[in-house]
Amino acid sequence: MTKDKGIRKGIACLAVFASGLLLLAGGSVTAERSEPGAFVSDQFSKSGLCSGCHGNIFGQWDGSMHSNANEDFFYQARLQEYVEAAEAAETGELPLTFCSSCHTPVGVVSEEIPPMDGSGLSEVAREGVQCDFCHVVVESEGIGNAPYILEPGDTKWGPPLRAAEEDAPPSHGIEGHEFYEESRYCGMCHNIYHPVNNLTLAATYTEWEESPYAEEGVRCQDCHMTPGIVGFEANPGKAASNGPDREHVYTHFFVGANAFVTDELGESRHEKRAIEYLKHAATLTVRVPENAEAGESVDVEVEITNSGAGHKLPTGVTEDREIWLELIVQDAAGKELYHSGSPDEKGGLDSGTTVYHTIFADSEGRPTVKAWEAESVLFDNRIPPKSSVVEQHSFLMPEGAVNPISVQAILHYRSASQEHIDALFGEGVYTVPVIDMATYPEEEMASSPGFGVLEMLSVLCMFMFLKKTKR
Numbered sequence: 526m527t528k529d530k531g532i533r534k535g536i537a538c539l540a541v542f543a544s545g546l547l548l549l550a551g552g553s554v555t556a557e558r559s560e561p562g563a564f565v566s567d568q569f570s571k572s573g574l575c576s577g578c579h580g581n582i583f584g585q586w587d588g589s590m591h592s593n594a595n596e597d598f599f600y601q602a603r604l605q606e607y608v609e610a611a612e613a614a615e616t617g618e619l620p621l622t623f624c625s626s627c628h629t630p631v632g633v634v635s636e637e638i639p640p641m642d643g644s645g646l647s648e649v650a651r652e653g654v655q656c657d658f659c660h661v662v663v664e665s666e667g668i669g670n671a672p673y674i675l676e677p678g679d680t681k682w683g684p685p686l687r688a689a690e691e692d693a694p695p696s697h698g699i700e701g702h703e704f705y706e707e708s709r710y711c712g713m714c715h716n717i718y719h720p721v722n723n724l725t726l727a728a729t730y731t732e733w734e735e736s737p738y739a740e741e742g743v744r745c746q747d748c749h750m751t752p753g754i755v756g757f758e759a760n761p762g763k764a765a766s767n768g769p770d771r772e773h774v775y776t777h778f779f780v781g782a783n784a785f786v787t788d789e790l791g792e793s794r795h796e797k798r799a800i801e802y803l804k805h806a807a808t809l810t811v812r813v814p815e816n817a818e819a820g821e822s823v824d825v826e827v828e829i830t831n832s833g834a835g836h837k838l839p840t841g842v843t844e845d846r847e848i849w850l851e852l853i854v855q856d857a858a859g860k861e862l863y864h865s866g867s868p869d870e871k872g873g874l875d876s877g878t879t880v881y882h883t884i885f886a887d888s889e890g891r892p893t894v895k896a897w898e899a900e901s902v903l904f905d906n907r908i909p910p911k912s913s914v915v916e917q918h919s920f921l922m923p924e925g926a927v928n929p930i931s932v933q934a935i936l937h938y939r940s941a942s943q944e945h946i947d948a949l950f951g952e953g954v955y956t957v958p959v960i961d962m963a964t965y966p967e968e969e970m971a972s973s974p975g976f977g978v979l980e981m982l983s984v985l986c987m988f989m990f991l992k993k994t995k996r
C-alpha cells in the first residue's frame with residue numbers, strides 16, 4: 526500500500542465511521558484473525574470465475590497441491606485419524622477444525638466444516654487453497670496456524686500495484702499490499718504448531734528465515750512463483766487477458782516435491798514439475814581412497830549438499846517425507862562390492878540406512894507419525910539450506926576384484942515411507958514413487974570415476990585411475 530493510498534483509506538474510514546480512534550490506528554482497522562462463522566461461502570468466488578480473465582494463472586493453479594489441498598486422499602486419511610483422536614479426547618482439547626483451517630480455509634471461515642467428512646462443504650470450499658481466498662487476505666496476525674484476516678468482496682488484494690489506477694479492471698477493485706511479496710504471506714500456513722502443546726510440527730518459513738536466502742532477499746515467491754526454481758526468473762506475459770503486457774507475471778504452479786499425490790490424481794503437469802524441483806535441490810560429492818588392498822577396509826565418503834532449496838531438506842510434513850542415499854560399489858566386471866540404501870520388495874529400508882526426516886515422540890516417548898500425538902522431537906537430521914552432511918561408508922575389499930572400481934551414489938526422495946502409506950490405506954493400494962534427486966557421477970559425465978585395487982596394481986591402472994578422477 527502506498528502512503529498516499531493509506532491516507533485516502535483513512536479518510537474513507539473517517540467518513541464512514543466518523544471516529545477519531547481509527548485515525549490513531551494509522552487509518553487501518555485493527556482486525557483479528559478470521560474465525561469460524563465469520564463469513565458465508567457465497568462471499569467467495571469460485572476459481573473458475575477468475576479464469577475468464579486470468580486463464581493462464583488459473584491453468585497453473587488448477588492441479589496444484591493448493592487446488593487439491595482439501596481433496597488430497599493422503600490428507601483426508603490423516604484427517605480422519607485426527608478426527609477420531611479429537612473426538613476421543615476431552616472436549617475442546619484438540620480443536621476439530623485445526624487441520625481444515627489450512628486445507629480448506631473457506632470451509633472453516635464459513636463454518637461448513639464440521640461435519641468432518643466434508644459433506645457440508647460447498648464447491649468453493651472444496652477448492653482448497655483457492656484464488657479468492659488468497660486474494661482477500663488483507664493482513665496476517667503472525668506466522669503459522671493460519672492467522673489470516675479476510676475481507677471477501679469485490680476488491681481483490683495483491684502485490685503493490687504494478688498497474689496504473691486506470692488499468693483497474695471493471696470486474697473488481699484492486700488493493701495492493703507489500704505483504705503479498707513477502708515470505709511471511711506463505712508463513713501463515715507453512716509453519717505448523719501443535720494446537721495444544723505448541724510444539725513445532727513444521728517450520729518451512731522459519732527454516733527459510735534463518736537461512737542465507739532470507740538475508741539475500743530470495744523469497745518463497747522467487748522459487749515457487751517464477752520459472753527459476755532456485756531463484757527469481759522473469760516470466761513475461763499478461764496477468765490478465767484483457768490487461769497490458771508485463772515484464773514479469775508471477776506463476777501459480779505452487780510446485781514443491783509432491784510427485785506422489787499429483788501422479789495418483791492424474792495431475793501429470795504438476796508431477797513432472799515436482800520432479801524438476803527435486804532434481805534442482807541437492808548435489809553429491811564422493812571421496813574414495815586412491816587405491817586399496819584386498820582385505821583392507823575401504824572408506825567411502827559422500828557429501829550431500831542442500832544446494833537449491835530455501836529451507837531444510839526435506840521440509841514440511843517431515844514425519845512422513847524421506848530422503849536417503851543409495852551407494853553402490855562395483856568392480857569392472859560388474860561384481861557388487863557394496864550396496865546400501867536399496868529398498869526391499871516391500872519398499873522398506875534396512876536399519877543401517879540414514880533417512881533424513883523428523884521423528885516425533887508421544888507423551889510416553891514412543892515414536893509416532895501422528896503429529897497431534899507429538900509432545901517432543903525425538904530425532905531430526907535434516908539438511909539446512911546451503912549446508913552439507915557427510916556420510917561415511919566402509920566395506921572390505923575382496924580378493925580378485927577387477928580394476929577399476931566404480932562408485933555410484935543416488936539421493937532419493939519419497940513423499941512418505943511405504944510403511945506409513947500401507948498402514949493408512951492397506952498394502953498394495955498405493956506405491957509411493959521414489960524420485961532420484963541427485964546422482965554421482967552426474968548423468969552427463971562420460972565415464973564413471975573409480976579407484977584401483979593395489980593387489981594387481983600396474984602403472985597403467987594407476988594412471989587410468991588418476992585420469993578418471995581428475996575433474
Ligand code: HEC
Nearest residue numbers: 570575578656657660681682683684688694696764765768
Ligand atoms: C473481467 C476480467 C477479470 C476477472 C473475471 C477477474 N479479474 Fe483480476 N484482474 C483483471 C485485470 C484486467 C487485472 C489487471 C491486470 C494487470 O494490471 O496486469 C486484474 C488484476 C488482478 C490482481 C492483481 C492485483 C495487483 O495487486 O496487482 C489480482 C490479485 C486479481 N486480479 C485477482 C482476481 C481474482 C481472485 C479473480 C476471481 C475471483 C479475478 N481477479 C477475476 C481482470 C479480471
Ligand code: HEC
Nearest residue numbers: 575579582583586654655656659684705706746764774775
Ligand atoms: C496461496 C495463495 C494464492 C493462490 C491460491 C492464488 N494466488 Fe494469485 N498471488 C498470490 C501471491 C502471493 C501473489 C504475489 C506474488 C508476488 O508479488 O511476489 C499473487 C499474484 C497474483 C496476480 C498478479 C500477478 C502479477 O505478477 O502481476 C494475479 C492476477 C493473481 N495472483 C491471480 C490469481 C488467480 C486468478 C488465482 C487462482 C487461479 C490465484 N491468484 C491463486 C497468492 C495466491
Ligand code: HEC
Nearest residue numbers: 590594597600627628710711714745749779780781782783
Ligand atoms: C491457507 C494456507 C496456505 C497459504 C497461505 C499458502 N499455502 Fe502452500 N500449501 C498449503 C497446504 C495446505 C498445502 C498442502 C496441500 C496438500 O498437500 O494436501 C500447501 C502446499 C504447497 C506447496 C506444494 C508442496 C509439495 O509437497 O509439493 C508449495 C510449493 C506451496 N504450498 C508453496 C506456497 C507458497 C510459495 C505460498 C506463499 C505465496 C503458500 N504456499 C501459501 C497451504 C497454504
Ligand code: HEC
Nearest residue numbers: 711715730733744745748755781782802803806834835841
Ligand atoms: C532458493 C529456492 C527456494 C526458496 C527460497 C524456497 N523454496 Fe521451497 N522448495 C525449493 C525446492 C528446490 C524444492 C524441492 C526440494 C525440496 O523438497 O525441498 C522445494 C520444496 C518445497 C516444498 C515441498 C516440501 C516437501 O517435501 O513436501 C514446500 C512445501 C515448499 N518448498 C515451500 C516453500 C516456502 C513456504 C518457502 C518460503 C518460506 C520456500 N519454499 C522457499 C526451493 C525453494
Ligand code: HEC
Nearest residue numbers: 599600603604607623624627670671714715786840841842
Ligand atoms: C498451519 C497450516 C496447516 C495445518 C493446521 C495443517 N496442515 Fe497439513 N499441510 C500444510 C502444508 C503447508 C502442507 C504441505 C507441506 C509439505 O508439502 O510438506 C501440508 C501437508 C499435509 C499432508 C501431506 C499431504 C501430501 O499430499 O503429501 C498431510 C497428510 C497433512 N498435511 C495432514 C494434516 C492434518 C491431519 C492436519 C491436522 C492434524 C494438518 N495437516 C494441519 C498446512 C497445514
